[in-house]
Amino acid sequence: MSGSPVIRARSLNKVYGAQGAEVHALRDVSVDITGSTLTAIMGPSGSGKSTLMHLLAGLDRPTSGTVLYDDLELSSLSDRQLTSLRRNLIGFVFQAFNLVPTLTVLENVLLPFELGGTKPSGEHREWILERAAELGLMPLLERRPHQLSGGQQQRVAIARALAIRPRVIFADEPTGNLDSRTGVEVLAMLESATREQDQAVVLVTHDPAAAAWADRVLFISDGRIVHDVGRTDASTLSEMVLELGGAR
Template sequence: MHRMSERTSAVRARGLRKVYGDGGGEVAALREVDLDIEVGRLTAIMGPSGSGKSTLMHLLAGLDKPTSGSVWYGDLDITAMDDHRLTALRRTEIGFVFQAFNLVPTLTVLENVLLPFDLAGTKLDAGRRRWIDERTAELGLTPLLARRPHQLSGGQQQRVAIARALAIRPRLIFADEPTGNLDSRTGREVLSMLQAATRDHGQAVVLVTHDAAAAAHADRVVFISDGSIVHDVGKTDASTLSEMVLELAGHR
């Protein structure tokens, strides 16, 4: 087990519970989850489908309200925020990378990357502009900046999504099955880019996946099953992770 106390937390969840439905048809998607996501690390959240991993991500990102419990960004409890403040929080503190449909099809690559600033109505200063230029160059996007998303391959689209997430220097990046639509080589590339973001820029990244090979890139793997955290391990190889998944599936 790793030592959480040594690192700064990007986000903390306390007593997080989510129940869907009401009356007789209640289903508990999450039961009393406590979790700290640390900066500078790639944390994978694994679990079979229906385990509650997506629910956990939605609650951590403020996309959904918990039935009870709290989610802290620093000393701010986001579960108490209204839509206006949550919107501003997403714009400045959270980056998103998804399996598909990451980009606005009518905008060019560069416009997609700059979109969060456009939405906030903030002018880019020279320093921020340089940061973005460096990230797009790192991700190999410089020759593609004027293209539109449909002219890109799946892997390229995912790189644009990562660039956009990094552009705002968020507290936290959520990547939900980011390799789901990619072939294995392109998938590995995308994962190493997320890894590099944590290593080089001290970024906190949460990777939600059911793929053991993807989770093997993480510095820490949290297993969710039936709405509870059942394992919380450091860097682990893919075959061990696969065995843990199978074992969980067997015990369900």
């Protein structure tokens, strides 16, 4: 792994429910997310992997513990400040694509700027179009989401995530709605973001074949990180997931 920490999480706990009916989704989790690295988070259903992603991305607040971007502690920010941080530093790619159906491909890609009340500079817009070209989107810029295949829609979502030049990209099951070939293409694009743009990518997945693309794989079980391994083949990852599932 390379790069310095982009996110530092310390002693994260997340508890849902009232006393007597509490669910401990995360238990004392500490982890660094480094730049230029693709990190996968795996674990059985209900293990806490999505909760961890939501806390790291500032989409939810921990019951206790801290999440820091450089020296900026997320729990100290107001909702408005958190929204601004997510808009300027974080890119999101979701399984459901989350494209606006009434907007064109180009308008969807530029949506983060529209929501922020800003416009990319001429140089930045040219950079965005270069990324769109790499993703094969140039012939599709005037189409709307319903005119695209699932793989094309996911490429638009990736272009939108890249558009702001975020420090970190969170991808939640980004290949779940795609065929295997398109899924491989999407994973290759996310991996290239760590190589070409020096970004951190955090991939939440249940798919060992997807996690095998990662430089690092975190396994969560019962709200705790139980394994932290380097690049590992899909069959070994599959065995590790099955062991965790069987132990629950």
